[in-house]
Amino acid sequence: xxAQHASGRVDTCGADRxxxxxxxxxLLGGLLVIAATPSDAQAALKQVLVLQSLHRGNLVLDxxxxxxxxxLDKRVGEPVNVVSIVVGPTGFVGPPNQxxxxxxxxxxADRRPPDLVMTVGGPAAAFARQHRRQLFPEVPLLxxxxxxxxxxxxxxxxxxxxxxxxxDFPRLIDDILRVLPETKQVxxxxxxxxxxQFWRRVLEDEFTRFRDRLTFIWSxxxxxxxxLGRVASLPSNSAIVxxxxxxxxxxxxxxxxxVLASLHAAAKAPMFGAFSSLFGHGIVGGSMMSIGGLARxxxxxxxxxxxxxxxxxxxxxxxxxxxxxxDWRELRRWDIPESRLPPxxxxxxxxxxxxxxxxxxxxxxxxVLVLQSLxxxxxxxxxxxxxxxxxxxxxxLALAADADRRETIAALTSSIAHELKQPLSSILHNAQAxxxxxxxxxxxxxxxxxxxxxIEAEALLAAQIIDRHRTWLRTHQIQKTPIxxxxxxxxxxxxxxxxxxxxxxxxxxxxxxxxxxVNGDHVLLVQVVVNLLRNAMDALAEAPPATRQITIGxxxxxxxxxxxxxxxxxxxxxxxxxTLFSPFVTTKPQGLGxxxxxxxxxxxxxxxxxxxxxxxxxxxxxTVVLPRRLAPGxxxxxxxxxxxxxxxxxxx
Amino acid sequence: xPGRLRVLIVDDHPSLVRxxxxxxxxxxxxxxxxxxxxxxxQAAQALQANVILLDVNLPDIDGLTACRQVTQxxxxxxxxxFTAASDPDARRRASEAGASAFVDKxxxxxxxxxxxxxxxxxxx
Numbered sequence: 001x002x003a004q005h006a007s008g009r010v011d012t013c014g015a016d017r018x019x020x021x022x023x024x025x026x027l028l029g030g031l032l033v034i035a036a037t038p039s040d041a042q043a044a045l046k047q048v049l050v051l052q053s054l055h056r057g058n059l060v061l062d063x064x065x066x067x068x069x070x071x072l073d074k075r076v077g078e079p080v081n082v083v084s085i086v087v088g089p090t091g092f093v094g095p096p097n098q099x100x101x102x103x104x105x106x107x108x109a110d111r112r113p114p115d116l117v118m119t120v121g122g123p124a125a126a127f128a129r130q131h132r133r134q135l136f137p138e139v140p141l142l143x144x145x146x147x148x149x150x151x152x153x154x155x156x157x158x159x160x161x162x163x164x165x166x167x168d169f170p171r172l173i174d175d176i177l178r179v180l181p182e183t184k185q186v187x188x189x190x191x192x193x194x195x196x197q198f199w200r201r202v203l204e205d206e207f208t209r210f211r212d213r214l215t216f217i218w219s220x221x222x223x224x225x226x227x228l229g230r231v232a233s234l235p236s237n238s239a240i241v242x243x244x245x246x247x248x249x250x251x252x253x254x255x256x257x258x259v260l261a262s263l264h265a266a267a268k269a270p271m272f273g274a275f276s277s278l279f280g281h282g283i284v285g286g287s288m289m290s291i292g293g294l295a296r297x298x299x300x301x302x303x304x305x306x307x308x309x310x311x312x313x314x315x316x317x318x319x320x321x322x323x324x325x326x327d328w329r330e331l332r333r334w335d336i337p338e339s340r341l342p343p344x345x346x347x348x349x350x351x352x353x354x355x356x357x358x359x360x361x362x363x364x365x366x367x368v369l370v371l372q373s374l375x376x377x378x379x380x381x382x383x384x385x386x387x388x389x390x391x392x393x394x395x396x397l398a399l400a401a402d403a404d405r406r407e408t409i410a411a412l413t414s415s416i417a418h419e420l421k422q423p424l425s426s427i428l429h430n431a432q433a434x435x436x437x438x439x440x441x442x443x444x445x446x447x448x449x450x451x452x453x454x455i456e457a458e459a460l461l462a463a464q465i466i467d468r469h470r471t472w473l474r475t476h477q478i479q480k481t482p483i484x485x486x487x488x489x490x491x492x493x494x495x496x497x498x499x500x501x502x503x504x505x506x507x508x509x510x511x512x513x514x515x516x517x518v519n520g521d522h523v524l525l526v527q528v529v530v531n532l533l534r535n536a537m538d539a540l541a542e543a544p545p546a547t548r549q550i551t552i553g554x555x556x557x558x559x560x561x562x563x564x565x566x567x568x569x570x571x572x573x574x575x576x577x578x579t580l581f582s583p584f585v586t587t588k589p590q591g592l593g594x595x596x597x598x599x600x601x602x603x604x605x606x607x608x609x610x611x612x613x614x615x616x617x618x619x620x621x622x623t624v625v626l627p628r629r630l631a632p633g634x635x636x637x638x639x640x641x642x643x644x645x646x647x648x649x650x651x652x
Numbered sequence: 653x654p655g656r657l658r659v660l661i662v663d664d665h666p667s668l669v670r671x672x673x674x675x676x677x678x679x680x681x682x683x684x685x686x687x688x689x690x691x692x693x694q695a696a697q698a699l700q701a702n703v704i705l706l707d708v709n710l711p712d713i714d715g716l717t718a719c720r721q722v723t724q725x726x727x728x729x730x731x732x733x734f735t736a737a738s739d740p741d742a743r744r745r746a747s748e749a750g751a752s753a754f755v756d757k758x759x760x761x762x763x764x765x766x767x768x769x770x771x772x773x774x775x776x
Contacts, residue, residue, distance in 0.1 A: 414737070418709070421736035422665045425757035429671035432762065436678050445677035446670070458667055501709045 046076060046306045049104070049114040049136070050084040051128055053121030054246065057255030059277040060291055061121055064145045067295030068302075075303035083107065083114065087127045101131045108136070116305050118142040118298075122150035125162075129153075140311045144298045145291075148318045149202065161311035163298040164318040165289055169243070170206050172274045173214070175286040175324055176239045179340045180270065184237040185215040187230065187269070192249040196220025199243060224248040224259065231267040238269035242278060257281065270334040274321065280349065284334065285326030287342075294319055397601045398477050404598045405472045405527055408495075408534065415498030419465050423458035430455045468495075471523060478521045478605055482629050485516035485525070485561055489552050492529035496537065503537055504545040510553040516561040519629040524602045528610075531595040532565040532622045539569030539619065547618075560608070561628045567619040572612060580612055599624075657772050660701035661685040662692060662718070663734065664711050668757070672705060672734075672764070680768060689713035693722050696729050703771055706751075708735040708742070716749040723750030730771050734764075 056062055065084075072080055087100055108114065113136045119125040125146045128135060143151060143162035151162055176183055190199040200218050207216060219227050227248070231240055245259045256278070263271060264282030273283040277291045301314050324342045328350040331338065338347060355362065409416070430451045437443060468491070493500075493507060500507050518525075533550065540548040547568050555562040572580065581600040603610045608626035615621055657680040663669050664687040673682045683699040686692060689710040696704055704722060708715035719731045732753045733746040746754045753767045 418736040421757045422668055425736070426665070426668040426671045428758060429668070429675045429764070432765070433671065433674040433678075436675065440678065442678070445674050451671075451674060454667055454670060498709070501711075504714065 045079060045081045046116075047112070047114040048072075048080055048082045048302070048306070049108075049117045049139075050082055051117065051119045051124040052084055052086045053119075053123040053125075055086055057253075057257075058244065058246065059256040059260075059281070060244070060275045061145065063277040063291045064295050064298075065120060067292055068144070068299050071296050071299030072302055075299055076306060080306070087124050100127075101134050104135060113139050116140050116142060116302060118144050118302060120145050122146050125150050140305045142298070142302055142305060142311070144302075145294060156311075158310065158312040161301065161305075161314045161316075163294065163301050163316055165294060166318045166320050167274060167289060168287065168321050169203055169241075169274060170209070171321060172241065172272060172286045173207065173210055175342060176241070176272055177213070178342055179284070179326075179336050180237075180239055180334075181340075182237045183214065183239050185217060185235070185239075187217045187219065187234060187238060187240045189219045189227065189240065189242045189245060189263070191244050191246040192220050192222075193247055193251075195244070195246060196249075221249050223250045224252060224254060224262070228262055228266045231263055231269065234267070234269040236269075240267055240269050240271040242271055242273045242283065270330060270336070276322075276325070279325060279327065282330070283327060284330040284336070285324060285345075287321040287324045289319065290322045293322070394478060394605060397598070397605055398475075400594065400598050401524055401527060401602060402475050404531070404594055405476075405523075407594075408527070408530060409469060409472055411534070412495060412499060414502070415496065416465070416469055418498040419494075420462055423462040423465070426458040427455050427462075430458075472527075476521075476523050478524060480519045480521055480606070482517055483520055483522050483525070485518055485520075485554060485563055485626070486511055488522065488525045488529055489554065489563065491522075491526050492533055493552070495526070495530055496533050499534075499537060500550070503540065503548065505537055505540055505548040505550055508549060508551040510551055512554045512556045514556040516554050516556055516563070517629045518561055518606070518626045520606050520626065521602075525606070525626075528599045528602050528624060529563065529565070531599045532624075535595060535622070536565050536567035536569065536619075539567050539571075541569075543569050543618075556628065559628055560625050562623055562625050564621050564623045566615065566621040568615075568617075569619045571614040571618065572620045581610065656681045657768065657775070658683045658700055658702045659705060659768075660696050660699055660703070661705045662687075662689065662710065662715070663705075663707040664688065664709075665707075675764070676705075676768065679765075680772070687711070689715060689718035692718050693725050696722060697726060701729060702775065703730045703732060703752075703768065705732050705734045705755075708733060708737060708746075716745055716751075719746070719749040719751050732767060732771070 050065070052061070052065070054061055069082065085100070085104055087097075117128065117136055117139050119128045119142070125143045128141060128143070132141065138159070141160045143156075143160070143164065146162060146164050147167050148162075148164040151164055156162060173186065176186065188200070188203065190196045190203070196218070197220055200220050204216070207214075210216075217230070219230075222230065234240070240263070242260065242263065245254055245256060247253050260271075260278065260281040260283075267282075270284045271282055272286045273279070274286060274289055275291060276288040279285065279288060297316065297319065301316060304314055305311055324345040326338075326341055326345055326347050328347045330336075331347070332351075338345075341347070433445075434448065434451055437448075489509070489511065497507075529552070533552075536550045540550070549568045551564075551566040553562075553564045553566065555564075581596050583594055583597040600610050603624055603626070606626050608624060610622065610624050612620055612622045659676055659680050659682050661669050661672055661676075661682060662685070663672075666687070669685045669687075673685065676682050680703075683701050684695065686695060687710075689706075690712050692704065692706075695701075704719075706715050706719055710718065715733065715735070719733060722729055722731055727750075730752040731750065732755055733742075733749075733751045734755050734757060735742060735746075736757045743754045752771060755764050755767050
């Protein structure tokens with residue numbers, strides 16, 4: 001299979017120079033042989049003589065030999081002693097270098113011949129065929145890694161076999177035209193000297209069918225510098241094919257790897273190759289000969305020969321190029337869409353997609369989002385649950401407040417009766433006055449119209465009293481509207497006025513001059529103040545009548561409104577501190593102890609607070625703080641605060 | 653023959669005071685009214701009132717206390733307790749305070765007038 005032929009150097013540099021070079025190579029080979037010469041202890045080991053076409057530096061043969069050694073060791077199961085000699089420079093078209101042959105023979109002069117002779121590449125195959133009689137004709141000969149073109153001629157003997165390949169370079173050109181249909185010219189890099197001339201001759205013949213479509217430019221007569229200059233100035237509809245290099249027209253020897261790197265850097269056109277060993281070195285791709293597979297197949301055959309199998313029974317068909325392989329990086333570089341690749345193409349070196357590159361970050365972000373979503377869902381669920389609980393709590397509070405109001409009304413029955421009796425008595429006696437005037441046919445002390453007006457007014461007053469108490473007895477849900485807390489205080493006092501009188505309690509007001517508007521439920525807030533008043537009245541039961549005082553105060557702050565009920569009673573019992581507003585906490589023989597608990601519930605439902613403390617002198621003070629409701633467009637101005645605090649206001 | 657009864661009305665409900673005044677004015681002389689209990693004795697004496705119609709629940713002083721002060725200082729002045737509290741204890745407490753009569757504010761059958769008629773007759 002191998003395309004390189006080192007004997008071109010002989011042609012270009014002259015016979016003397018070629019001989020000298022052959023000697024140097026043979027000497028180097030000898031050194032290699034000396035290094036690998038089997039010792040007596042290794043006499044039992046299998047011996048393989050490898051005739052190489054080229055020195056190291058050829059990517060294809062280097063990989064083949066490396067892989068073959070590994071595979072052979074695996075198959076034989078024990079170390080195999082391999083002696084390698086580079087014979088290429090004298091092996092292709094020039095006369096065989098007898099010195100090399102003699103040298104090889106001298107190596108085995110005092111020891112048994114090798115168990116297998118294997119050639120690597122075309123030049124070595126030609127060398128071995130030419131000197132077969134001198135090079136251990138009784139030993140099996142295996143032609144490896146050789147293009148079948150080199151084996152044309154006499155068929156192999158019974159003691160010879162080959163693991164050859166059929167390089168299909170026209171197929172590579174087809175691949176190029178498939179992925180780059182606009183291609184008009186192909187720059188062929190085939191090495192120089194006899195090697196380059198050989199391949200140019202062979203391929204020009206094989207490329208005949210492309211004559212009308214493509215122009216082929218050959219590099220065999222160019223130096224590496226010229227080649228690099230040409231590839232750097234190729235027109236856009238060009239392609240480059242890299243077969244092999246080895247040496248340029250000036251006789252400079254080069255390893256594939258740096259040549260490929262230089263070409264890749266300079267080229268203005270995509271570069272194609274036909275051997276898998278070149279893949280990854282700037283080659284776009286194409287139908288590739290698998291060198292790894294070739295090494296495995298060769299090791300199979302070699303190991304069987306070493307095991308005693310006659311070579312004639314080990315004929316294997318030449319290996320063809322495998323499925324097309326393309327380098328994703330080169331496809332991107334040359335903007336070749338993957339849709340143009342031949343069916344079954346394999347794309348390698350595919351760069352990480354955004355997903356691959358940011359998979360961790362994306363997964364982490366998704367994880368965070370999922371967690372966040374779950375957290376939000378949980379919070380929404382909690383909020384919903386809390387709302388439901390609040391609604392239930394509000395209902396329960398309303399029910400408890402209803403019950404508490406009924407209990408309050410029951411306790412204030414005498415007050416209600418007393419309050420109602422005033423207008424009713426007035427109506428009654430006005431009516432009697434009118435009746436008497438009628439009976440005596442005389443006029444009353446006042447005009448009839450005035451008396452009737454009084455009757456009507458008193459009837460309305462009675463109705464209002466009834467309505468007020470009926471409202472209290474009605475089942476009530478919280479309904480917040482803007483209300484002045486002072487009206488709450490007035491109504492609360494009216495409800496307990498009679499009780500205050502009976503208990504000989506003085507009620508005083510110390511209200512803010514500023515309206516105390518809150519957003520609240522009038523009935524429930526009256527209930528709060530009434531409960532506090534009743535609590536204060538109870539606390540004054542044991543106090544001397546002269547000292548029984550309740551003061552209702554109000555204060556407007558920046559953001560809230562305070563209402564306080566101050567009494568001069570016995571103060572808060574120490575044992576109730578901390579549980580004052582808990583249900584069923586009471587010091588009274590009668591009552592459930594729900595009044596303050598319900599008051600607190602109502603205040604909390606209004607977003608307010610309720611607290612209590614003992615006064616310095618006597619009694620206790622309960623304070624309710626409710627969020628202040630500001631009139632639309634207004635803000636808590638310093639003027640209002642100054643008024644509330646009794647300070648002089650700034651002039652406008 | 654003594655003149656018409658001179659009545660002083662003490663109650664903190666103005667509309668009720670007006671109604672009582674209109675009713676009593678047919679047969680008696682309503683000499684004045686007070687909305688509080690403070691200075692009651694002095695006012696009654698100054699107005700030469702024979703009868704004081706006295707509410708129990710006054711804003712400044714307990715009506716029964718005021719009754720006691722008047723009846724002790726001026727036994728010739730009769731006090732009629734006029735109250736919305738009609739329980740038996742209230743009548744007893746009024747009697748103990750020296751009141752000559754007890755009339756429920758929501759009296760029936762002209763109790764107020766008959767009470768005054770009795771007082772007027774007793775004076776003769």
